[in-house]
Structures are given as structure tokens and as C-alpha cells.
Amino acid sequence: MALSAQRIPRWLNSIKLNSLITAAQLRSHYRRPGPTLLHRLSARPQVSSDNGFLQWGLKTVRTSSKWNSTSQCTKSSGQEIDSAQSTTLPSVSEQPQKTPNFDSELSLEDLDDVPPLSPLQPVSEQEAVRIIADPPLPPDSFTLRDYVDHSETLQKLVLLGVDLSKIEKHPEAANLLLRLDFEKDINQLLLFLKDLGIEDSQLGAFLTKNYAIFSEDLENLKTRVAYLQSKSFSKSDITQMVRKAPFLLSFSVERLDNRLGFFQKELELNVKKTRDLVVRLPRLLTGSLEPVKENMKVYRLELGFKRNEIQHMITQIPKMLTANKRKLTETFDFVHNVMSVPHHVIVRFPQVFNARLFKVKERHLFLAYLGRAQYDPAKANYISLDKLVSVPDEIFCEEIAKASVQDFEKFLKTL
């Protein structure tokens, strides 16, 4: 039954009922219909009876936020929905003279003692002017837009570059962010990430992707980084890996170990090459392992590459391990059967597996129409596959096809 410290309206001081006001009083006041002077405190159900609030749909974001950075709120059993707020905007630097700590003064015995304050009591003009009656915050919502102006944590996250519109699609993460306090929890995490080497400008993207890191223990994160260092990943390597695959730090040491072991066994490369591969494409460690196993089988059995050829291709283009199986087979089918490129030439230019099939088709058909489709290195007028797929259209037309871009476009419209 905790209350966050709130700005108490002035009139309470004048009535000198400070010490006698209890949470129950405020609650009972609020339950009265019609405007009350304690209008600022928003709906707060009784702890004991109201379990209906526990059933919230997946989409709603329940707020139980500590708005004030100077709050002294202790966490309740989690059942109390507490959306009272006080403004923490920097323009209001002065707090009222008294912010009584209700926790120390409240006791259950006082609940029935003091008579409730009546809204019909006359109030002086000056006191009336100083009553702040902001509209109450909604107790639950599906978007963080309703709360961002009242929460310092959220504002600071937005200024860092975190995309709240993506995080609010995950209700648990959004709830967590509302409950967190920037100074206490998030600051430590940010300092840790900066120590790892992530730039300020990259922090926003990182946190948007891996919002679960807010619930991780800092000690665990440090252990995982230490583990990676023990596997002789350099500091800059670790920075790059964490930046490209934000979920890496959410994996336990055991899981990371298993995955590194899997890649070493499956790819049968030496330790240094495996390390380089993982640093270049760290999402191999965080993604699913089934596609990698399948793709290795596809290369070996279906496409007919030898083991050393596959190893060579993977070290050049690690993305091949996670490519779509259907696209791989279609691309290979076109390149090998229609363009008549033998295996050993494809091995030298594995970029064809990375390129879009329609691009390869269009360019090959154009070259075939012009009579320039020559992919055998031994003969004259040879066109290498990497130039075929990776150069932009203008350079392709001018240098490789030796035609104009308009001709290429006219040809495309005859396909």
C-alpha cells in the first residue's frame, strides 16, 4: 500500500491535517463522485478487493509508474495500480515546502480515525488558484504516447534515440520501462554499454532492438563479456558483435559456448577463421541454427560443392549460411544451367548467391541479346560474375554491356 510522494496541495497545510491524512482518506475522497479537491490523484483501486485490474489484455499497458525522480515509493505487492503523477519537468524546479513521506506516517490503525475532508468546505481564493488540477493520466493505455510527457525516463530515452513506437508493441517491455527509474537502473546500463564501446548515436538503435536488456542483471552482462574476452575476442571485435547483434548479451554463457562450439564443428574451420566469421556476422550466434544446418546440406548434396569449396565461399560471404533455401536453389539453377557457369567459377564469385535473382536474369538476358554473355575466364571478352551482380545499373550498361541505359530499359520492356 505504497504511495508515491506527491505534491500536496497547499490547502492541506492550511487545514493542518497533514499528519492525520492517510492513504485511506485520500482514497475515500477520491471515490466520491463529482469534482474533489484532490482531483489530481487519479483512480486507485483498493488493494484488497480489486483483482479485476489484474486481468488486462495483451494490448494494454498498465501504468504503475514512479513519476517523480525524488519519489520514495516502495514497491507494493504489484497489485496496486498507481497512476498518480507529479510533474517532473525541469521548468518546475521548486517543490513545495512539504512533501510529507506518507510511508512513515501511515498506519492501518489510522484508517478510521480522522473524519474525511468535505469538498463543500470553503476555500480561500488564493488557495483555490494554487490548486493544480491536471487531467488524470489514463490508468491503462495501448500506447506510450499518453505517458511520455509525464515520465522523465521515457523522455530521456526518446532523446537518446530509442524508438518507443516499436517498444510499445510489446506490453511487458513497455510496462517495464514505465516502472524503471532513469537514474537508478538505466544509467548504469548505459555506462556499461558505453564502456563496451558503443557510441552515443548507436545506443538508441541498440536499445530499440534489445529492449529486454533493461531486465538483465548487470553482473550477468559483465560475465558474458568476460567470457567472450576469454575466447580471445578483442575489445573492438566485441563492440562490433554487440552492435550488429544486440541480442548477443542476452544469451547466457552456456548458450554462447554451445553456439560457438556448433559453428566450429559444423563449418570445420580453424579457430581464427571461425572467430572472424562470427565477428563479421554475429547474428549467426543469435539466430536459429536449423537454417545453417540445412544450408550446409544443400550446398553439399543438392548443389554439389566440395567441402573446401563451401568453406572458401563461406569465409568470403558469411551471409550464405542464413540465405533462403528456395532462393539459393533457384539462383544456382539459373546460373549453372542457363548461364552455363561451372562450379569452379561460381566458387570464385559467391556474391551471386547474395544478389537478387531477377537482377541476374535481366542482366544476363541483356548480355545474351547483345551477344556478350561470356563467363569463361579462358576465352576473350570475359565478364566476371561479381561485376555482373554488384555494380549499379549505369556502370553495368556503360562498361560491361557497352550500351546505353535507355537501351537496357527498352530491352527490359520486351521481356
Place this chain on the structure above:
Amino acid sequence: MGAAGVARLHGLFAAYKPPGLHWKHLRDTVELQLLKGLNARKPPAPQQRVRFLLGPVEGSEEKELTLTATSVPSLTNHPLVRGPAFTSLKIGMGHRLDVQASGVVVLGVGQGCSLLTDMYHAHLTKDYTVLGLLGKATDDFREDGRLVERTTYDHVTREKLDRILTVIQGSHQKALVTYSHLDLQTQEAYEMAVKGLIRPMNKSPMLVTGIRCLRFAPPEFLLEVQCMNETQKQLRSLVHEIGLALKTTAVCSHVRRTRDGCFTLDDALLRTQWNLNSIQDAIQAAAPRVAAELEKNLRLQLGTQQLQGPGWQGDNEGPSPALEGRTAGGAAVDKGQSCA
């Protein structure tokens, strides 16, 4: 900024669908590219909101706090909090093309989608180039289908092919007159038929208004077909029937649409041009032509209404689609002209 971008995005434009791409993927790709372009615009200036806050009154002796109106920055409409400005667009596709066919396809954006309905009711003709291959017969009339039969084709000459094509054109012309429910005994109907302005009234099977052979190099032959109410499968079966009429067999290796109504190959946008600016320019360029074409067809429909022959028993379905076409066409033509 975003509003100005969307304002120019109402109307029809043509895209070139390459073979092997499903029409739905084309539509989705176009939508994605347009949304990317619209969301890439400059975000609005940060908003302020007015709050009444307790603050010290300047110049007063006592340390009193009173309410003053202050403008504080508000993050509610910040792009990172609100998300992208545009999440979906209304994009419709006109006459579809199946996966292996390629060619001009008309798409409508925003309010142009209602113009698509008018184009459908206008029954405009479409031009196709159909590439046929003699000597084979397959189960689905395509070249890569399951082979059913192989035949010789040495006896086939250009003259025989042309003769068969004229027969086909003649029979389809007769069918066109039947489906248009016109009484050709009247002078006006005869003049319309001479000018080639007859259109089918309701749903009709594929009607070929013109067919000729562009190139004949056995086993390949290239046909140009002008038709309406067709599907590409029916065009392929037409090639098969031509093969049968020539006492051999034929399959269709490629179907390509070169014109859809008033949109030709020159107006069609290639894959590299499926972005916001090119599409906006294409819509602006096509708007006057589309409006003129629809207005012409509207007048044609009104004229045809008076020429229904006595043989036609006043099918109940008859007038209503035409009427709907008329009112929708009238309203849409106005819209088309205003946005042009």
C-alpha cells in the same frame, strides 16, 4: 510535407510487370516504396504545450508561488514516439496478369481506385503480343507444361496462318455484335460498327477485335492480338486452337501485354522507377488522357443505350451496370479532371 506528397498521389499509372512476379507482390512492392518515400519526409517541428505551473512571481517580495502559463516542449508527437506517419495506402490493380505473363498493368492510388472501376466498365481493348511454338502440345498450353503430343509442322505456311487468323477475327466480330445487344439494322448502330466502337454489354467471354501475325519463322510465330474480357490462359488456349486449325499443334511460350486502354509500353514504369517521385510524375502525366478516355466512353455508353435492338428482351441486368457505370463514371470523371 506529408500531406502535400499524398495530395499528388491520387490517380492511375501504369507499371511494367516482369515475368515471374506475382501481381500481388507487385502491388505490395509499390505500396512499400510509396510508404518509404512518404515517411522519409522531414518530421514536423517539435510541438509545445501550455501548462499552468507553480512558479515564483517576479518582482514580488514574498516567496509566493502562483500559477503561470508556460510553454513546455511536448514529445507526444515526436516521430520516435508516434511511429511512422503513413502506415498504409489504398492501391488497387486494374486488369491482372498471371505469373508468367508480363506487360503493362494499370494501378490506381487513393481516389484513382474508383477510376479503375470506370475503366473496367468502359471495356477498353488491350493489345497483346503472343509468341507461339509449333510442333508441341502440353496440358496447360504453356511451353514448360507436361508434354502431351509432338507433331510435324512442315506443311504450315504464312498464308494458311493468315487465313485462319481472319476466320477467327470474323467469328469474334460476330460474337461481339451479339454480346453488345445492338440491332445492326439501324443506321446509327451500323455506323458505330463501322467505326469499331461496339462494346459488349455485360459479362462476355474473350472477344478478339483484331488479330494478325507479326512474324512467322517456323517453329516460332508472333501474333498481335487486340481483345477484351480475356485472361492470359484463354490467349494461350487460342494459340493451341490455331495449332489445331493448322492441322498441327502449338504451345504458347510468352504472353506480353503492350497496351491497356490508353496506357502503352512507354508509360509503363520499370522496377527501378517504382518510387514516390516517378509515380507522382506518371500520375500527373496520365491524368488528362485518362479523363478524356473515360469521358469518351461515357458518351459512347449513353449513345448505346438508345440503340438496343428489339430482339433484346430488356435483360434486367442490362441497364443497371451501365447506369452505375454512368453515375460513377460521371462523378469520377469530374474527380479525375479536378485532380488532373
